[in-house]
Amino acid sequence: MEELFWSPVKLSFSIALFAGVFVLFIGVVLAKLMSVKRFKGKIIIETILMLPLVLPPTVVGFFLIVIFGRNSPIGSAIELIVGQSLMFTWWAAFIASTVVAFPLMYQTAKTGFLSVDKDVEEAARVDGATTIQVFCFVSIPLAIKSITAGFVLSFARALGEFGATLMFAGMIPGKTLTLPTAIYVAIDSGNMGLAWTWVLLTVAISFLMLLCTYLIRE
Incomplete structure (x- = not known):
């Protein structure tokens, strides 16, 4: 039972940890x-990157099956290399969680x-810092609160992914x-006690995750 x-x-x-x-x-x-570059089609690319946030999870799952399923070129190549289909594996769950959390x-x-x-970034460049050095030692430290909050939110989203998975x-x-x-299976089988326990655990984790994002941004 345990x-x-x-x-x-x-x-x-x-x-969720690996996806996060x-x-x-x-x-x-x-x-x-994307915050510094300006080019034609940028808004289209950004819209595509943000699409999983607004698409129904079943639509995301459908596209993942189309892209990585056995009948797709990518799915067939993966199956040929590793000897099994990507679907219904840990990696499939990882990919689904990654896509919706991104x-x-x-x-x-x-x-x-x-x-x-x-x-501040320009001053670092004037002092001789390379683009990568500015990114690692200036930009990231100055944006660390937002980056940390983003990680917490994406971890929580990956943890709660259902439809695409x-x-x-x-x-x-x-x-x-x-x-x-597991909550869905427990409810479907009539095991409400186990379902309630998992639900309360999920609510508690989600509450702590959201609380962390608020504390980080304070």
């Missing part, structure tokens, strides 16, 4: 680039970079049965 309870929790935390760290690095780099990290980090005083990764116990899908 393993039944904790297995989805541990799985969800591992997926991944979108942290990718989101910060893209946010900085917009929060990207937008929050971009807001932080836009608030950085450009004169259900479609793309399924709900295999011990493999892809995350906390949100």
